[in-house]
Amino acid sequence: MEEAEVKDRPEQTIRDFPRWIAARRKFSPDSPFFSAGNLERELQAKQVSLDITEEEKLAISRLEEEESLRLRCPIAGCGAILKSLSDLESHYTVRHTATCSVCSRVFPTTRLLNLHVSERHDSFFKAKVARNYPMYECLVETCALRFRSDSQRLQHLVDKHHFPKTFRFHTKKHLSQKQRRRQKQNVYKQPQAIQQLPKAESSHTLSKGTRASVDRSDPQETENRTQTSENISEDTATMDVDVLTKAVSKLSTQDNTPSNISFGRRRNRACTLPLKSPHKMTLAKEVDKKMNDST
């Protein structure tokens, strides 16, 4: 079984974090650790006899340093070789800082950012997942496989691409204390419609809950508003959609009468009851329509 295989591979899990142990470090005289000091010794000794200019000194020191650093970009899949630390820093900034405009998470490639945005901030993605489409793409660019769930994809990453079992593409967004405080404040500042819905982050009672039932805002609009206001975690955003969808769908039948009733054993002979509230019906239909359009 694949599951068992994974467990048997000890290198995939970190049993014990390798803690800091204070140990002496010794270097042999020809170790690159000492090369800068050795170079300086020679420069000093031969400055006069070889007529070494200051510029040459700097050039040589820089060359020696570049050689000892041999910088490679460590981001998985990149492998770019850089000539200096400052080059590496610019490379990072240019190539590996794709930031999500919704939740401010940073990704090392545009592709991963796009995957993140679809998987976390897109209700249509969720809808398709709900309809059992394999939406979760393998994170490895060259692999074209897709999966029906995040955990399935993770299993694939672990099995085929040797990712660690503890790898998480969708870690919880860990906001800093400042961000969380700001988010809390924003929650109070925003219009009522949204206030009701975030996951327990606001303190609202049942009474406020009922107010939501007469809210007329289009769930799509609400979601947009949620998205543009920064500092709300993506979990809140998706939760909003979930909650809204559920809430609105519950509201579509005001009197909770099932739309299809069947009596007795002949189950296929159902009759459709007319819904009492045409307005709510429209709303529900709109939501349904939009969901259908996305497929």
Add this chain to the structure above:
Amino acid sequence: MEGNFGAQHQHRPSNKSPVGNQAGQRRRQQAVQIGKERREAVVRAKRLRRGDEIQNGEFTGSHDFHMEGDVSGTRDLEEKTLKAVQGLKEAAGATGKDAPRKKIEALRQVRGLLSSNASPPLSVAVQAGVVPVLVDCLAFGSSEEQLLEAAWSLTNIASGEHDLTRAVLPALPMLISHLGDKSSVAVAEQCAWAIGNVAGEGEEMRDILLSQGVLRPLARLMTSSSPSLARTASWAMSNLIKGPSPRAASDLMKTEGMPQVLVGQMMKGDDELLVELAWVMVYLTSMSDAHSGILVSVGLLTVLVNKLATSDSSALLTPILRCLGNIVAGDNAKTDAVLTAGGDVPGGIVGALARCLDMGHRNMQKEAAWAVSNIAAGSMLHKRMVFQGGAIPSLLHLLATAAFDVRKEAAYALGNVCVAPKAKGKEVEPIVEHLTVLVDRGCIPGFLALVKSPDMEAARLGLQFLELVMRGLPGGQGPKVVEKEDGIAAMEVLQFHENDELRLMANALIDKYFGEDYGLEEEYGSDVVDMMRNSEESSEYPPWRQGGVVHG
């Protein structure tokens, strides 16, 4: 004398560089291209003799001066050299009462051309067959002047690249014999210089020299009363013993009375001689702990510690620092000895090392921090002495501001100070007192910078320190301070690192210290957290629907 090889001085605006503003500035200002040969000539351990340098940098004894970049001048020089070698060959074969003088003239002519500029026509001379003639001129009984001129030319030939140095092989036996006590100081020195260049070529050459018996006579010269001779012989010896083979170093140490004599020489010699002797000590102390032990027992530490605390010369401080670094990389007993020796200077060894940390000299900072890190890897007493000895502020400053390689060493030192010595069979414990102080003094951003660096060793180090902080800081403060400095973001970046271990380490830390419920208990109270937990178990109803009054 012009040293301008067409270098252009360009002024570019200084850009911010991760390695410190000044370093970045310097890098961008120079636009000189260094030829491979030129760079080699500077970097290798061989030394050309130009002449006797007088005050303003001008040389005496230089024949003609030609700029290196001057092509016609080079050709001119080469032609002259060919002629001179030819002339030498003729003069060497000549007889008659004037012959010796003419021979010296010819030798001087050749030597002048071979020391005329920074890149003399060495290969031209060798191809013209000068070496066998020079070897002949080294014959026993030759006049001092003749020996000197011949040895000088050979020295410069041996200072070139591999093939040139090898060309001098036939001269070795004679050069070695002129190291003897019957030779004049000038001749002995010149021969030692030539031998030093040959030794600087590589292991193979060193082995040949050793088998021809170079060690003892050269060692004797290191103690000469002539400062210049002692200096040159010591430099040559450092080339001979640098390894990687430990044979020469061992042979030297085994030579009777050598350790005491050398240390004695260090105590009374002038600073220039001390530099070369210190380099010999560098190689001896790095070869084996046994050597270090013997040298310590004959009083090496007194010299080292004293000079470390008082000298301002980076040329001297570099090998001294490295010696001490090598010694404290040994074991606790060695560190004890060093700390004891430090008792003679105000501030002790830690104070002296801190002085080096503050000197603004990148390489010294790095090696001093390395030495401190090795002291801090010792016993509790050692750690306490580092902590109280004034090194911490300097190390913290370096961690925040210095060049990358220096920051890494400072990190090692700071971290080592915060963990207790590993007791057998037990887990390593943090030293809470030290850790708390370091965190209060703002060391976390520095470690986070290491986590974010492309160097895997540094990233690993950073993560290990963060783990130490989060585990060791009392009252659960650790995760909070790490979070405050944006530590979570730094660790999250590592989740995309290509190295498995780093990914796992980062994940482990985030999972353990910043798991699902992190922070929420504190902010919202446990009943909300419970509610949330319940809701996450795919409840049909959103939390706000589940009832219960929540006060925020």
